[in-house]
């Protein structure tokens with residue numbers, strides 16, 4: 001059976017605009033519609049045959065490459081055998097994947113038993129981590145960072161600090177602390193004032209006993225804000241002293257993207273109590289997971305918690321293949337070396353173009369931030385949008401990010417090459433020059 005699909009650009013745009021709910025329509029990045037027909041590794045082709053280098057990685061979902069042949073083959077072979085097997089039954093593919101994921105977690109003394117709960121998406125995993133932390137600690141209050149994004153479900157919105165993502169009807173019991181943004185954070189550069197802020201917030205905006213704190217080791221939608229050295233470690237000490245857990249959201253920073261480590265939090269030598277992952281885990285196949293210390297997950301056994309597609313074997317087969325490809329293709333190493341080269345070129349662009357106020361990130365998780373004036377650091381979303389549009393002409397897909405939409409985020413498939421680094425540099429250079 002072949003279903004008729006009309007690929008015409010204008011028809012597709014019209015159909016989408018007519019039948020998608022308003023809640024899904026705002027999020028169109030470019031002025032003119034774009035219809036992608038094909039992807040291969042770091043490249044995309046639109047319906048008119050134009051080729052693009054994807055620096056957005058389809059919102060960081062593409063870890064090892066668009067339609068990576070090994071991931072596609074693993075998923076297809078599983079789908080043909082048995083597309084879905086509900087979590088209630090035993091199936092070897094998710095069981096193997098749970099074992100393999102647990103083995104990627106830090107375990108320096110070999111005394112941590114990591115266990116896995118698969119979900120359909122990142123925000124479901126976030127919701128579950130919130131419930132797990134509250135169930136284990138018996139405390140309700142959670143801490144989150146102001147420029148954090150943790151997902152669209154009501155609970156995930158409640159710990160998301162960017163106003164543009166917060167809708168009416170979120171649950172409460174969340175206190176926000178200032179993000180340790182070394183470029184424009186409210187306490188300037190440094191770590192201690194931000195750690196003091198955690199203590200102050202626990203004492204002034206919670207009951208004094210908390211369930212935990214959510215931290216992205218490198219904030220993605222926040223505009224690539226790296227947690228400075230010592231912050232996650234210091235946060236864990238303060239949060240644990242108040243009865244809470246450290247919950248690492250590795251949805252964007254995980255799976256080797258930061259270059260030096262499999263998990264972004266490892267850069268700080270801290271071991272979280274719960275780790276949330278999604279996106280790159282399935283290289284485009286829908287999947288999320290909560291990985292927690294066994295004793296922390298245990299109280300959840302008192303009630304049912306069932307994600308229909310959670311341990312879907314097709315997505316888990318893709319996930320297993322991702323882990324294998326990460327090793328075989330030396331993907332993390334590539335993220336480190338190509339990311340370092342791109343970072344250097346972005347710094348060179350900053351020397352040339354005064355609109356760039358900051359360049360930051362690590363591995364293949366990078367951003368430039370645009371400002372109206374380098375002294376006042378006033379965010380410049382207009383220039384950001386103009387550069388974003390102009391780079392499209394050079395065949396580059398970037399992402400506007402940050403609480404003020406003043407950052408261009410670069411989170412490509414981690415197979416990006418050195419040749420692409422030149423292309424991105426030249427495309428950005430031309431875009432700034434054309435303003």
Ligand SMILES: Cc1ncc(COP(=O)(O)O)c(C=O)c1O
Pocket residue numbers: 121122123124126149150151152216220221249250251252278279288
């Ligand atoms: C850091 C972070 N956490 C959680 C989520 C939510 O994941 P999902 O969109 O799969 O629900 C996202 C999604 O962008 C994210 O970037």
